[in-house]
Amino acid sequence: MTLLTPAALDELKSALPGAWTQDATDMAPWLTEWRGRWTGQSPLLLQPRTTQEVARAIEICARHGIAVVTQGGGTGLVGGQIPHGEILLSTRKLRTVRDVTPLDDAMTVEAGVTLQEAQQLARENDRYFPLSLAAEGSATIGGVISTNAGGTAVLRYGVMRDLVLGIEAVMPDGQVFNGLKRLRKDNTGYDLKQLLIGAEGTLGVITAATLKLFPIMRSRATAIVGLDSHHDAVTLLARAKAETGGGVEAFELMKRLGMSLVLKNIPDTREPLESTPAWYVLIELASGEPGGADAAMERLLTSAFEEGLINDAAIAQNDAQKAAFWRLREEHSAGLKPEGGGWKHDVSVPVSRIADFIDEASAAVEKFHPGCRISVFGHVGDGNLHYDVIPGVGEDVQAFIGRWMEGSEVVHDVVARYNGSISAEHGLGRLKTDEARRYKAALEVSMMSAVRASLDPKRIMNPAVLF
Amino acid sequence: MTLLTPAALDELKSALPGAWTQDATDMAPWLTEWRGRWTGQSPLLLQPRTTQEVARAIEICARHGIAVVTQGGGTGLVGGQIPHGEILLSTRKLRTVRDVTPLDDAMTVEAGVTLQEAQQLARENDRYFPLSLAAEGSATIGGVISTNAGGTAVLRYGVMRDLVLGIEAVMPDGQVFNGLKRLRKDNTGYDLKQLLIGAEGTLGVITAATLKLFPIMRSRATAIVGLDSHHDAVTLLARAKAETGGGVEAFELMKRLGMSLVLKNIPDTREPLESTPAWYVLIELASGEPGGADAAMERLLTSAFEEGLINDAAIAQNDAQKAAFWRLREEHSAGLKPEGGGWKHDVSVPVSRIADFIDEASAAVEKFHPGCRISVFGHVGDGNLHYDVIPGVGEDVQAFIGRWMEGSEVVHDVVARYNGSISAEHGLGRLKTDEARRYKAALEVSMMSAVRASLDPKRIMNPAVLF
Numbered sequence: 001m002t003l004l005t006p007a008a009l010d011e012l013k014s015a016l017p018g019a020w021t022q023d024a025t026d027m028a029p030w031l032t033e034w035r036g037r038w039t040g041q042s043p044l045l046l047q048p049r050t051t052q053e054v055a056r057a058i059e060i061c062a063r064h065g066i067a068v069v070t071q072g073g074g075t076g077l078v079g080g081q082i083p084h085g086e087i088l089l090s091t092r093k094l095r096t097v098r099d100v101t102p103l104d105d106a107m108t109v110e111a112g113v114t115l116q117e118a119q120q121l122a123r124e125n126d127r128y129f130p131l132s133l134a135a136e137g138s139a140t141i142g143g144v145i146s147t148n149a150g151g152t153a154v155l156r157y158g159v160m161r162d163l164v165l166g167i168e169a170v171m172p173d174g175q176v177f178n179g180l181k182r183l184r185k186d187n188t189g190y191d192l193k194q195l196l197i198g199a200e201g202t203l204g205v206i207t208a209a210t211l212k213l214f215p216i217m218r219s220r221a222t223a224i225v226g227l228d229s230h231h232d233a234v235t236l237l238a239r240a241k242a243e244t245g246g247g248v249e250a251f252e253l254m255k256r257l258g259m260s261l262v263l264k265n266i267p268d269t270r271e272p273l274e275s276t277p278a279w280y281v282l283i284e285l286a287s288g289e290p291g292g293a294d295a296a297m298e299r300l301l302t303s304a305f306e307e308g309l310i311n312d313a314a315i316a317q318n319d320a321q322k323a324a325f326w327r328l329r330e331e332h333s334a335g336l337k338p339e340g341g342g343w344k345h346d347v348s349v350p351v352s353r354i355a356d357f358i359d360e361a362s363a364a365v366e367k368f369h370p371g372c373r374i375s376v377f378g379h380v381g382d383g384n385l386h387y388d389v390i391p392g393v394g395e396d397v398q399a400f401i402g403r404w405m406e407g408s409e410v411v412h413d414v415v416a417r418y419n420g421s422i423s424a425e426h427g428l429g430r431l432k433t434d435e436a437r438r439y440k441a442a443l444e445v446s447m448m449s450a451v452r453a454s455l456d457p458k459r460i461m462n463p464a465v466l467f
Numbered sequence: 468m469t470l471l472t473p474a475a476l477d478e479l480k481s482a483l484p485g486a487w488t489q490d491a492t493d494m495a496p497w498l499t500e501w502r503g504r505w506t507g508q509s510p511l512l513l514q515p516r517t518t519q520e521v522a523r524a525i526e527i528c529a530r531h532g533i534a535v536v537t538q539g540g541g542t543g544l545v546g547g548q549i550p551h552g553e554i555l556l557s558t559r560k561l562r563t564v565r566d567v568t569p570l571d572d573a574m575t576v577e578a579g580v581t582l583q584e585a586q587q588l589a590r591e592n593d594r595y596f597p598l599s600l601a602a603e604g605s606a607t608i609g610g611v612i613s614t615n616a617g618g619t620a621v622l623r624y625g626v627m628r629d630l631v632l633g634i635e636a637v638m639p640d641g642q643v644f645n646g647l648k649r650l651r652k653d654n655t656g657y658d659l660k661q662l663l664i665g666a667e668g669t670l671g672v673i674t675a676a677t678l679k680l681f682p683i684m685r686s687r688a689t690a691i692v693g694l695d696s697h698h699d700a701v702t703l704l705a706r707a708k709a710e711t712g713g714g715v716e717a718f719e720l721m722k723r724l725g726m727s728l729v730l731k732n733i734p735d736t737r738e739p740l741e742s743t744p745a746w747y748v749l750i751e752l753a754s755g756e757p758g759g760a761d762a763a764m765e766r767l768l769t770s771a772f773e774e775g776l777i778n779d780a781a782i783a784q785n786d787a788q789k790a791a792f793w794r795l796r797e798e799h800s801a802g803l804k805p806e807g808g809g810w811k812h813d814v815s816v817p818v819s820r821i822a823d824f825i826d827e828a829s830a831a832v833e834k835f836h837p838g839c840r841i842s843v844f845g846h847v848g849d850g851n852l853h854y855d856v857i858p859g860v861g862e863d864v865q866a867f868i869g870r871w872m873e874g875s876e877v878v879h880d881v882v883a884r885y886n887g888s889i890s891a892e893h894g895l896g897r898l899k900t901d902e903a904r905r906y907k908a909a910l911e912v913s914m915m916s917a918v919r920a921s922l923d924p925k926r927i928m929n930p931a932v933l934f
Binding site for chain 1: 472541551568569570571572573591614615617620621625628629636638642643644645646648650651652653654655656657658659661664666670681682683684685701702705708709710711712713715754755756760762763815816817818819848849850851852876886887888889890892893895896899904907908910911912913915917918919920921922933934
């Protein structure tokens with residue numbers, strides 16, 4: 001990796017007047033991962049304001065072979081946005097809304113627009129942009145595309161990859177790829193934007209994107225149901241999909257342990273059901289018809305009761321109750337924290353294998369570390385579980401955290417046996433790139449390296465991340 | 468391009484016993500494009516029965532640098548499946564259904580399974596596989612993935628790219644890429660399968676795929692409506708999407724000329740509306756709720772009448788009537804044929820620009836060739852029009868056909884001004900690869916070439932197609 005040379009520094013400074021800093025205090029917030037897990041170093045922060053400025057910067061870096069890390073909102077969970085000696089290029093100042101064309105169900109925004117702002121812009125145009133995740137107030141469009149973000153609406157609308165119609169990017173040689181399109185069909189060669197989506201900044205700098213919009217749903221119904229067994233959850237999901245013709249917007253599984261820790265550790269929460277079931281599912285249905293979702297929810301829960309798939313249910317009667325139900329799901333990470341932290345995993349397996357996976361992983365983890373407690377919650381429809389292992393009550397927390405890597409290997413080995421993924425929605429970043437080599441076929445790694453080398457022969461774009 | 472050498476021929480024959488032929492009579496049907504537009508040549512037809520046989524064949528070709536054209540059902544419209552000296556490798560004998568897992572909404576089939584068989588397999592498992600097109604009885608899964616096929620269900624379910632969860636392929640060096648996954652989320656590097664989808668056989672041989680399945684809709688309503696102006700069609704579509712929450716499955720525009728030629732030239736067809744409107748739209752709505760689609764159609768048409776968006780409408784009262792409506796759309800190509808053939812185009816533009824595009828393209832074409840007749844039909848929701856120009860009544864047909872290339876340039880130049888695509892769903896093949904260079908940015912072409920060279924350095928896979 002070539003670091004910044006004085007000649008390149010001079011060129012960059014004159015090419016981007018007023019858009020750079022080397023001041024340690026100014027740069028500090030950009031170099032520290034938001035949870036404080038990593039602190040990086042960088043000789044220079046660039047904050048270009050236009051695609052042309054990004055192109056100028058990358059052209060200079062390419063010519064000198066200087067490595068660059070691109071950062072969006074900085075909310076990534078795997079450290080891919082933190083430089084360790086590379087130049088840091090922030091896309092936050094690319095803030096222009098290029099156009100919104102409701103009749104195309106499309107809008108084009110620059111990379112630094114936040115996810116929340118994009119959602120808001122869609123709403124103002126009587127449309128819906130579905131991607132939604134906890135960090136949406138800070139996460140940028142450039143970042144959520146580069147990491148192919150997931151979140152809570154994937155079941156119906158897909159991951160970020162499915163929501164992008166076009167991309168503008170500065171390629172590793174400084175040329176601008178103008179792939180901004182509002183087309184729904186275009187079969188004229190390889191779909192180059194697919195390479196940039198989820199590439200974690202290794203193939204170019206995304207500067208703008210055309211996003212898909214959707215109609216606003218006219219009704220929405222939310223319920224929490226109780227299950228005796230997690231093995232019933234997938235059957236219930238299949239029934240919900242069939243009965244609503246795909247109208248299920250969320251289907252979030254929660255285990256008793258996680259729920260009880262939320263109720264114990266998070267103020268102003270209360271048990272949603274009169275029974276205390278072993279497993280909960282939060283279900284959200286939506287329909288284009290006024291009242292349609294409520295009617296569908298009643299039909300679904302009635303038939304699920306009759307078949308013995310669920311043993312208890314509460315339907316939210318108003319927005320406050322709906323928010324309270326969602327809070328029980330969203331506070332799961334916070335609810336675990338006071339118990340001493342844990343070994344966290346963001347894994348996916350085929351939907352149909354979720355319950356078996358939970359059983360097998362839990363048996364393996366309990367054998368590896370007897371007395372630990374296991375919290376499982378996640379998006380059943382995506383096969384995506386947040387599988388967290390926390391210390392037993394009264395256990396030494398530091399010693400427990402010290403076994404994280406070994407414990408993760410136990411979990412991820414089971415994931416591999418289920419043909420699953422060790423990073424369902426967070427990406428690999430610096431945290432998981434090496435670990436991923438253990439599970440990926442050598443051919444896949446070599447194909448990725450070959451494609452990367454063909455577009456970035458000097459490997460200047462986020463060199464420490466991916467293959 | 469290196470053609471078959473005696474040494475390579477011997478190796479291939481012994482590696483694939485019983486799965487090759489050099490007999491001209493046996494090979495003839497494989498070498499003639501199905502409409503008879505092109506006839507190719509090939510020294511050898513291989514019909515491997517397993518992925519391992521494909522791998523063995525490609526490994527030998529790679530070692531000797533021998534070029535290969537892969538063919539599926541042979542129904543392509545741009546000649547990409549016809550060899551001109553290359554070895555011909557057919558995937559039709561890869562016929563195994565590997566698995567169907569309804570709880571994953573997924574099934575894995577080999578490349579030679581036909582699209583119709585795949586649809587049928589889904590139905591037998593109480594699921595729906597939405598890709599549908601005229602050639603579905605012959606078109607194979609390998610082929611529709613390699614060409615990223617579209618068809619009539621794209622508006623709701625997307626193109627083939629959106630319907631693939633995983634791919635198995637033999638890469639240009641003969642190694643097997645095992646990307647068969649039933650995962651909905653996997654963020655562990657570049658999504659390599661995206662490269663193979665729509666690559667028209669230039670990056671490897673697709674041998675099997677895992678496909679996404681959907682719930683079967685419980686109700687479906689079909690109508691034909693009459694419009695005074697094509698400018699109202701996009702507004703009507705937006706209203707239909709909003710009112711149904713995305714429940715529009717088809718929205719097919721047809722111009723009076725095409726309809727009148729269908730009524731004139733195709734037996735057993737009749738005018739669907741009492742009026743004779745300038746434009747027709749065939750609308751199909753679907754709902755997860757029994758009766759839901761019928762109710763939604765009535766609501767939609769009532770409000771569209773009130774606003775003056777439509778001037779006439781007929782709702783299909785039974786399956787026979789529904790089939791009759793769809794026939795009017797499906798026979799559009801056949802209806803034009805007796806008029807002497809025409810200059811055919813498969814183009815896309817942003818949905819919102821469709822009506823303006825029709826106006827501008829028609830003005831340009833009428834100026835270029837006064838007296839010609841213009842038929843326009845297509846998928847409004849995809850921005851995809853089949854824009855066909857036919858000779859004036861009594862005009863010399865041969866002379867007219869002789870101006871096809873020049874006439875297409877007129878149409879495609881307008882497409883380019885609308886940031887559209889000159890091949891929305893058919894691909895480039897041999898027919899359009901050269902023409903596409905005229906409209907594509909040099910950077911895009913060079914990126915595609917670089918990626919291709921990184922995976923197929925000897926350029927043995929369908930060398931004459933794409934960049």
